[in-house]
Amino acid sequence: MTAYLTIRDVAKSYGRATALRRIDMEIARGEFLTLLGPSGSGKTTLLRILAGLLEPDRGALVLDGRDITRSPAWERDIGLVFQNYALFPHMDVRGNVGFGLEMRGIGGAEAARRIDEALDTVSMRDYGARRPSELSGGQQQRIAIARAIAIKPRLLLLDEPLSNLDAVLRQSVRVELRELHQRTGLTTVMVTHDQVEALTLADRVALMDGGELLQIDPPERLYECPASAFAAGFLGSPPANLLSVEPHSEAGAIRLCGALWRPTGPAAAALSGLRGPARLALRPETLRLLAEPAPGAIPGRMKAVEYMGGERLAHVAIDGAAPGTPALLVRGAGALADPGQLVYVLPGSVTGVFDTDSGARLAPAQAGV
């Protein structure tokens, strides 16, 4: 990958609070990258540093071969779409979209043509004379995007662009954003705390927590092969079950949350090298609920079943588990058992085995590079 945007060793603190610890990242030309993480993970700080609204304490930013670390925001040619859209209320739509052109000394017919072009891109050509206050939230957001792309930015930054829209609109705008990206080919960095947005939109997702970059990978890989226990426990709805595992004196057996378990198949393979306490991640949708005992199945008792529309989420208390062990979540279509009944949970694939203290991935080894 030839890097179009390089973020090298960037750190930022506010007084004693560290917002970004040490970020290294490379983004390819035309890539759609999402910065995903809980609040306080530093994703917005990183976006603001890219935009030039914050100065990093150290580190460097190189965009298209040019060091922009010390460039002021107004010289960066970076389009920015704000969470609250930040459309200028005293200008009409064309005034807003043309603002960046005006600042570049582009006027007259050329400006009019580029404003039309930007408005066409978001299908808002007929709204040019409206004031922002006369537009709905979704329309304001389109104008905010048109304003950002009218300057033909070298990088497009989106700060939680969908969070102020209602659920139905959010989905359609998500699809539009993806189409917009494909049409314009703009290198895009989007901040979000919504994993569905991150996974559906991005070529790659950068998962952040506590000011650190934990993993940067394509969505499938991030989801199916998380590099850390945090990633496994953050992604998915509900996220992966994280179960404590320990080697057992008996060969081939595992101590699962204190209970004896004899895994088979992929689980046995993943746990074969276990030397000490670790955490096993099993995604709820990879588990199967059985009524009869089977080799490799975990016996447990049904605690509750939640109907989620089309499928059910079963909460299973593992038999013999240590007190305080959370219920095992199993997602599936079957309405297998009533609460209190004995059930058997058979793992399919294993999402990962992680070090108890560091959260680092131990097994299975990540495929590919």
Place this chain on the structure above:
Amino acid sequence: MTARGPASWLTAPGVALIACVFLAPFALLVAMSFWSQPNGTLLVDPTPTLVNYERIFSDGYYLRGLGRTLWLSLVTVAVSVVLGFPVAFWIARRAGRLRRLTMAVMLLPIVCGALLPTLGLVNLLSPLGIVNGTLKSLGLIDRSIPLLGTQTGILIGLVQAFLPMMVLPLVAVLDRLPPSYEEAAKSLGARPAQVWRRVVLPLAAPGLIAGSVLVFCASLTSFVTPQILGQGKIATFAAMTWQQASLVLDWPFASALAMVMLGLMAALGGAVLVLRRGARS
């Protein structure tokens, strides 16, 4: 049932009070400005006449007083804008104790009234006062700068008294201006000066206009401050009005002087309304 607030009759005392002690005397003032008082008498002749207004607009003494007062008021507005905008912007971008403290300090001149701070200013500005004393001991001047009894002294007093009237409406407007407007402008290529001219200033305009009207009207009608700091040497329009009413006892003429001041304020208010309507369409 919707909440309609207190019963209508409860508003009667308040409305009645305003009607009796403000509107009625005011109406009398309007009427009286068209009466006359023959020289050397204290008897009022209620035959409608424009003689008072003719006198104001033909006598250089009053025209000069009017011009001086207008000038003082406009300069007070200008200085208040220059001093008040940074303060208001600073307050609007802060939260917590420092913001509350600054707001309280800005409110002090309003709470204290005109007399107290002005008497304090006399000590500060007099030839043997703190300002001249400090400048002398620093060796910057060897003779006192006359501040009391000058327009400069009056201006200092007017600005300190009315600066809050500029700052408060500005804070109210700037509070509702999210920083993302400025950031959006920057990211679109606007330099700091352009951000101010194209985004901050137009959006702050309602607050600037409201503050300017308030400061202008307050300065125009101010009496205590120019009287004390001017030491009677500089006659403002309000002082002339007071002289006519309380010393000369020519009430019809004093009323006409008051009407001229009022007319100026009404004209200003009308101009602002027209401007705003024009800006909106």
